[in-house]
Amino acid sequence: MNENTQWVREAKDGDPEAFSKLYEMVYKDLYKFALYTLKNTYDAEDIVSETIIAAWKEIPKLRRAEAFHAWIFRILTNKCKKRLKEYGEKTVQIQEELLCEEWDVCQELDVRKAFFQLSDEERLILSMNLFGGYNSKEIGRELKMKDTTVRTKQRRALKKMEVCLRE
């Protein structure tokens, strides 16, 4: 049994210390995922804390300790999907501070900008892949589409970014 699964066991038994250790391993990616999907720091912060609380409550039901990583990203994915649905058709204004802060390197800023040009679905797919560590098959199952479709969409999204950055 490795350390992680031990922590999962302890967290299942209600140990906040063990849970925060597990959280420490994933929280950066959780936030990146949420931010890149939702394009908004407040929403990202909000959704990540909601995810943590849900995970803490539900962890006693987690059957396979090894599945913790995929499981918590699953909660996050569903929450993001729901939030995106709430956004509906309205366009969300990209926060200024996300695009121009002192730490911004030109290229990074542009990349983020380009990423935010993508559709909700494209951002979600890429976030799942890049931050959640899902492969196209897993994304397909989650979003109810074929893995080949996921790959096509991913390819198209990256292409879109490329075009956007060239302009």
Place this chain on the structure above:
Amino acid sequence: MDEKKWKEVIQRSTRDLKIPDSLSPKEVKDLIKGKSQKKAMNFFPLVLGAGVCALLVFYFIWNEERERIPREEIVLAEGEEEKERGIEEEIKDISILLKGGLHTAKSYEELETALLDWRLENLRKEVSYLEDGAALEDGVATGGYLPRASMGIEEQKQAKIETETAYTRVENYREDVKDDYSHTNVQEQGVEEGDILKTDGSYLYVLNREEGKVTIVKAGGDILKEEGNILLSTLDEEVEEMYLDKERLYLITRGTKHSVEEDRKVRDTYYLSQNGYTTLYTYDIANKNSPKLMGKVEVDGAFRTSRKTGDYFYIFTEYTPQFVTRYTADFEGKEELRGFIPLAGGEKMPASHIFLPDTIQNSSYLVIASVNVHAPESIADSKAMVSSASLFYVSEENIYITLPDFQQGEEETQILKFHYENGNIEAKGAGKVKGRLKDSFSMNEYKGYLRLVTTNYTNEGEKNSLFVLDEQLNICGRVENLAEGETIQSARFLGDMGYFVTFRQTDPLFAVDLKDPNRPSILGELKVTGFSSYLHFYGGSLLFGLGYEVDAYSGEQLGVKLSMFDITDPAKMIEENRHVLQKEYACPALENYRALTIHPQKNIIGFLCGDEYYVFSYEKEKGFQIHLKEKGFSEDVRGAYIGDIFYVADKNKINAYHMKNGFTKTGELNFTS
């Protein structure tokens, strides 16, 4: 730039991202400290310090005051009524009866489309992945999430306390006294069931399933002599069941067909398909020395079960159509369906005979085919339904098929009803009740009403219910929340009375609701240690139970238990006597009621336990007495009697014992191979 590089660029863009302080692990630890967790229900321990079972009696009140329950609470969701045009009258009636729940296929194309849609949907949500927290909506498990409670059922299965029970109806309590020989123990008098040992009072017919061989033995009195045998000519089929009817013997076999087909478009691509089929063989056994094959008929699908009523066989199979994934040039998989129409008697079943549920749960078909014994080479009628099937209960007029379902975290049982008469099979209705059925004996039809007892595994623990359904399968009476924390182990109905045994898994407290007299009400309750997982009426006022004895404190199973209950006064039932076969646990009769030979008129109860075949008798004063305890039989052993001789037979041999003479052994016959 390639994909990988792009991904790296995106990753890099997040490098210096500032993460809000509120999300730091330290903050989060404090955040969750104040929040309680949802505790998962424990797996059911085998038994927790309460090895006590309760025997409950129900009385069905058949009057007009029976509570009517609004229709929307019941039956499959109402949908649009199918407007059937140009389809025969009978079908029209069915579609009205089966409101919304299912309809007959209008064409093969409709079937094919429905199955392919199901396939695609299913491919999308293949279950293998991420066992944990399936559809986590809003962080809370819903939908496909398997609640702990249903895992308890698996646990229970492992605990091997499941079995089947027998039933005899009061007015049907005939036990064919005119025949001085035994019949296979069946669920419903008047509905025959196949088995591996049959007798007609002069001969014993012993089936060796693996070898596809029936040995015909002249028996009765001092005679025990091999007269002839039947050997199935095909080696790739296995015999499932044997029936006997005067001068005819029937075998039902299971086989698998393999076929290879070349792709029409892409050469050198072959598709291998496997299809189960079931065959009914009819033999003329007028001459025991040389039985003759009179005919055979095939139905597609793997054998599930069969019944015979009067001159007709009813065969139930499960047919699984094959999906093939063909790849196009750009490697997009395309699903295709092959052989999706089951054959019955070599002919494709008409679309109008195939029922299609509005929501397909499973791509396999349940096939029901009837055969007239006088026309052994053809199918009299056949109906199919795109559905799985769990339990089969066949009354003298109707076929009830159940399938467990799961709705919003609650277990449900769907029930499908087919009426049968002289070989015609007609869909009658569909309904559903909460909870799941223990076995087919949890169902019983009486005066057109179907009575059911179910156990519902909820997050709050187990709850049991009793339902009375009318002819259209509308719930017309019920008692719910019975015996909380216990599960139904066996049930049996006798006319207006119903008996069932519940067993406590976790909660030592017991509660029964019997407030409303207009509902089926509980008349009595008896608690004893251990439990019966099989019940059989033993003469007028006695109920025999076979099950396990359990230590009331440790919950440990102590052995196989025989109980005799006096049910003269339902309010004061008594466990009159009991006998425990200490440290015996393996008892095939508890899993297959046909393996039990029980005849109150001869006062014999015979079954295999451990590696010994036992025959008991019962008297109030003396309790259970062992008359025979014999080793040397295989697990598939049966008992039978002709006159005063009791026979114990397996695939290798028959032993004969004189019942009036202290079960002294009078003969032994080893079969020639």
